[in-house]
Amino acid sequence: MTDSPDPVQSAVTSTGDNMDGPKLVYILYFIGFVVGITAIAGLIVAYLKRGEAGPNATTHFTFQIRTFWIGLLFSIIGAVTSVIFIGVLILAATVVWALIRLIKGFMLASDDKPIPDPATWLW
Template sequence: MEQKSDVAGYFEPGGKNATLIYILYLANIIVPFTAIVGVIFAYLNRGQSSSWVDSHYTYQIRTFWIGLLFGIISALLTVILIGFLLILLVLVWMIVRCIKGMQLAGRNEAVPNPETWLF
């Protein structure tokens, strides 16, 4: 029974759920569409937990949409070859944001500026 409650904690609003969303975003590099599941979790759980966790949900939602926007722009620019470099930069940007977020969530700390476009 104890193990079941541990797993359930990842699906309820809180620090474990925020960490799961970061993992889903990182898994999206290998397994497509897991980021969509992550952003759905973030939208569903935002406003249902403490303020420090809500800062992570806001950060995650923005990470998804900004990454998608620049990912599409980069894909379109592959026609003139610069897009390949831009795709790599978007990938690095997303990895850094996820690692930073996971570190903060692991320490139960809020994201200092969840509205930022950078890191």
């Protein structure tokens, strides 16, 4: 008996990146706006999947990880400065910034496209 490759596995690996992981993380981040703990679950998934992902998916995982940490940084700054009015503006801007990044990333993942610059602080 010869060891022939599994046709299903070959089809999955030959088509390139599997974007299910990045899409899951984006969905967990979206839900995180209502139930905060899911954003942490998304961060854990992104860290765990980044090492085994293809090149396109890796850009999404890097983008998602950076979105979490940058968003957390500005959320803390906004919370600390919320005793003065500027903190409320920082928090609102952080929510808008995160939503833009998440929507853009999800749309690119749905089209099986990489993030052009995953290290950017903008969108």
